[in-house]
Amino acid sequence: MSSRHWLVFSLLSAILLATVLTSATIGPVSIDLPTVARAAANAVGVPVGLALESEHAGLFGVEFSLPVPSVEYRYPFAFDVPETSETIVRQIRLPRIVLGAVVGFALAAAGTVMQGFFRNPLADPSIIGVSSGAAVGAVAAIVFAVALPLPAMAFAGALLAAFGVYAIATQNGETPVATLLLAGVAVQTFLGAVISYMLVQSGESLREAIFWLMGHLHNSTWAEVEATLPVAVLAVGVLYAYAHDLNVLLMGEADAHALGIEVERTKRILLALASVVTAAAVAVTGVIGFVGLVVPHVMRLLVGPDHRILLPTSALAGASFLVAADTLARSGAAEVPVGIVTAAIGAPFFLYLLRRREVHTV
Amino acid sequence: MIEVESVDVSLGDTEILRDVSLRVPAGEFVGLVGPNGAGKTTLLRTVNGAIDPDAGRVLVDGDRMSDLSSRAGSRRVATVPQDTGTRFAFSVEDVVAMGRTPHRSRFGSDDGGDAVERALERTSIASFRDRRISTLSGGERQRVFVARAIAQEAPALVLDEPTASLDVNHATRTLSLVCELVADDRAVLGAIHDLEAAARFCDRLVMLADGEVVASGAPADVLTADALATSFDMESVVTRNPVTGAPTVTPLSDTGDERRSVHVLGGGRVGAAVVARLHAAGFEVTAGPVPEGDELLGVSERLDVPTETVPPMSALDGSTLAATGERIDDADVTVLADLTLTPDGGLLDLAAEAGRTVVVEERPLDERDRAGTDQRRRYERLRERATTSGLDDVAATVRSVEADAGRRVSRREI
Known part of the structure; x- marks a missing residue:
């Protein structure tokens, strides 16, 4: 990374931190920034150990216990903060804000990878059906009151859809990008029909299902952060290791092969990781659109097409963007789903860039 | 270095x-x-x-390419x-x-030192190293x-039409x-479109x-008129370029394209020669009217x-005038081949109707003038x-006149 890239990177990290802290001051109870900063520092936990706990679950009426890993944390900071403020910041606002940051981080990173992978400026994280699959899983969980937790259903649905699209588009060990794209569109359409049918049949749970589909960060918990953050950060970390390969793939597959890239294997890895990252995000928050489409385009204008810098900066910018959008979503008189806000801000901004001919290709 | 041994390749059902x-x-450039x-x-x-x-x-440096990973292969080619x-x-x-891709590890380390720098210098592009490739x-x-490809530091190099879009x-x-x-x-293997450049x-x-x-084999042995005729389905003349000494291929026509038509007015020895040359150059030739027994008929009957x-x-x-007039109308170019002027002026009437006209003169006009x-x-x-044109370059003149006309027409159409 050049010095200019480090500057962009540091700046975006600072912006993310500032956005998170500022967002935490906003809400029905106004809390000043220094208090928020101290309370947030107190919430910083360093994982120090791993323990297995068994948890009861039920599937199709059968009760069984699952070993669930639980992480032990140590909290290095202990600033003096009024108790109510600490509770509001740490238990109510921060889980939601941090989850928003993680989801924004994941969606923008996955969007960057998909646009590069498909060499198509229209690509977004859910282009191979991940979001539709998650939506089917989630709506099924809501409408049919399945015993499995909703995020697990959504996550499974997302990965099943992505794998299905991949399998359909693969022939003789080769997965042409154009076929993948078309299979993705077809599967999304099909799953859309399944979702619509379930909604028609949903009766009283319709409202809940619609709310989920719109994308939301309402009632977020630390448990959701704990489930999402490691997956997102780990997978994006591995994607980062493939950033150079993604650059070379952008030159075309024949060229990439001539430069020593194992094209099909690399495509499989990129696709799998980007799908897992997206699935981890949409499983907890529902379908939040436009973050994964607009943020990579904007960052490409700022830092260029090199994924070694584009991927991490897009991820950071996506995190800030979603936190800011969610702050707007929850600070009005009545809370609106954050997916509405991201689309309402993102789409006009994207059109503005299009009109200025700033965005035209990947 | 590169050894291709009895290779068959099919793509789908098509044998390529x-x-x-x-x-x-090593040290050879094969086109x-x-x-x-x-x-x-x-x-x-x-x-x-x-x-x-x-x-x-396919062996490169003794290793079978199909056994190598993409990475190992791209270190060779x-x-x-x-x-x-x-x-x-x-x-x-x-x-x-990106040429360093096969040499770098996943986390970015590369033992190639300044290979990129050397490649930039060598191709004299270091001065615009920061420009975007899309602006070049x-x-x-x-x-x-x-x-x-230089930065890739492979012992073998393949080029696919590297000059196809260049001046x-x-x-x-x-x-x-x-x-x-x-x-x-x-060792370099390159597909090269331009036969003259390939030969050079x-x-x-x-x-x-x-x-x-x-x-x-050697360019001069491969680029023969016969070989070109069979592989390119093209009549051509192969001469030696006076400057480079390399064989130069001059296509006479490409029979695959729509053939251009020429009508030849005038007969005799010159008319016959014009007909023969234009026919050899691939034009669709019509001729006449000539008197029965004219020298031209010997050629036109054979061809x-x-x-x-x-x-x-x-x-x-x-009726002869009308038939000839129609041929002249259809022709892209009309050639007046050492025309003899007769008192009735019929041939001149026909010539005046013609569009693009080329005049070939061998004898002085006085010898051909039997009219007033x-x-x-x-x-x-x-x-x-x-x-006007000499007999030797009549085909070239007709082609240029015809190309001119084509250009004019297309401009008008726009």
Whole structure:
């Protein structure tokens, strides 16, 4: 990374931190920034150990216990903060804000990878059906009151859809990008029909299902952060290791092969990781659109097409963007789903860039 | 270095290459020539390992390409792709650095030292290293891709039409650069569209037609009129370029295209020669009217050239005039071949109707003038607005007149 890239990177990290802290001051109870900063520092936990706990679950009426890993944390900071403020910041606002940051981080990173992978400026994280699959899983969980937790259903649905699209588009060990794209569109359409049918049949749970589909960060918990953050950060970390390969793939597959890239294997890895990252995000928050489409385009204008810098900066910018959008979503008189806000801000901004001919290709 | 042994390749159900063998030793530049669809690109893709042959094998540096990983293969063979007008915003230096891909580890370390720097210097593109590749001209962009292949530091190099979209100056620069790489003991195999450039820069040529090697050897042995006729389906003349000494191919026509038609007015020895030359150059020739027994008829009958005739010593009748007038209307160009002026002026009437006209004169006008001053003036006026030509270059003149007319027409259509 050049010095200019480090500057962009540091700046975006600072912006993310500032956005998170500022967002935490906003809400029905106004809390000043220094208090928020101290309370947030107190919430910083360093994982120090791993323990297995068994948890009861039920599937199709059968009760069984699952070993669930639980992480032990140590909290290095202990600033003096009024108790109510600490509770509001740490238990109510921060889980939601941090989850928003993680989801924004994941969606923008996955969007960057998909646009590069498909060499198509229209690509977004859910282009191979991940979001539709998650939506089917989630709506099924809501409408049919399945015993499995909703995020697990959504996550499974997302990965099943992505794998299905991949399998359909693969022939003789080769997965042409154009076929993948078309299979993705077809599967999304099909799953859309399944979702619509379930909604028609949903009766009283319709409202809940619609709310989920719109994308939301309402009632977020630390448990959701704990489930999402490691997956997102780990997978994006591995994607980062493939950033150079993604650059070379952008030159075309024949060229990439001539430069020593194992094209099909690399495509499989990129696709799998980007799908897992997206699935981890949409499983907890529902379908939040436009973050994964607009943020990579904007960052490409700022830092260029090199994924070694584009991927991490897009991820950071996506995190800030979603936190800011969610702050707007929850600070009005009545809370609106954050997916509405991201689309309402993102789409006009994207059109503005299009009109200025700033965005035209990947 | 590169050894292709009895390679068969099919893509889908189509057999693309059949029993192709060739060798490129280190320090040699072998040019692959042949018509479109001959299988040149497929052969190059088989050599660089993108395609595994159905039969036979490709060895580079003693290793079978189909056994190597993509990474190991690309350390042996570097590829300069056909210029496709890349629109990516990568900088020149980024693109050249991509040549290091097979040498770098996943976390970015590369033991190649300043390979990128050397490649930039060598191709004289260091001065615009920070420019985006999408803003470069075709010639500059092609140098960037050659630089990328240099940075790849592979002992063998394949080039797919590296000069296809370049003007003659940039094509020459690019190929000279490739020759320098050959002098460094690389083995280079390149598909080259321009036969003259191929003959000038390559040590040996391999001619491919319909997926088979039809000729290989020194350029002068491969580029023969016969070989070109069979593989390119093209009549041509091969001469030696006075400056480079390399064989030069002058296509006389490409029979595949729509043939241009010429009508020849006038007969005798000159008329016969004009008909023969234009026919050999691939024009669709018609001739006449000439008197029965004229020298021209000997040629036109042998070559199947439709020719109007009139009985000897008789004037032109109406139906012959009408038939000839129609032929002249249909013709793209009319040639007045050493026309003899007769008192009735019938041929001049026909000539005056013609569109593009070429005048060939061998004998002085006085010898051909059997009419009066009026006819002579008409002829001189005709000659003024026509293009004059010697007998030897009549085909070339007709072609240029015809090309001019074509251009004019298309401009009008726009």
